[in-house]
Amino acid sequence: MVDIGRALELPDIDIPNGDIRSLRQQTAVLVRLPSIPGRAVERFFSTARTEEANRIAIAMGIAYEEDRRRAIIMRAKARAAARIAQAIAEGRY
Numbered sequence: 001m002v003d004i005g006r007a008l009e010l011p012d013i014d015i016p017n018g019d020i021r022s023l024r025q026q027t028a029v030l031v032r033l034p035s036i037p038g039r040a041v042e043r044f045f046s047t048a049r050t051e052e053a054n055r056i057a058i059a060m061g062i063a064y065e066e067d068r069r070r071a072i073i074m075r076a077k078a079r080a081a082a083r084i085a086q087a088i089a090e091g092r093y
Contacts, residue, residue: 087093 084093
């Protein structure tokens with residue numbers, strides 16, 4: 001059985017000089033990820049960012065190419081409509 005009185009007791013927090021700033025620094029140090037000797041943590045996460053950036057760049061390239069082709073087709077359709085309108089205006093159609 002768990003002793004509730006003991007479980008509810010607050011742990012002793014060692015705050016030198018009662019300074020809150022030193023307590024915040026101590027907690028920040030305890031919260032950070034443990035370091036791996038000879039390895040940088042950023043290396044583990046940067047590959048995923050690089051791959052995501054490459055995928056976005058490829059998708060943007062595909063979208064740009066599709067937009068360029070669509071613009072060529074629309075200009076050709078506009079020229080064809082203009083030729084037909086000109087032919088109708090001149091009475092050749």
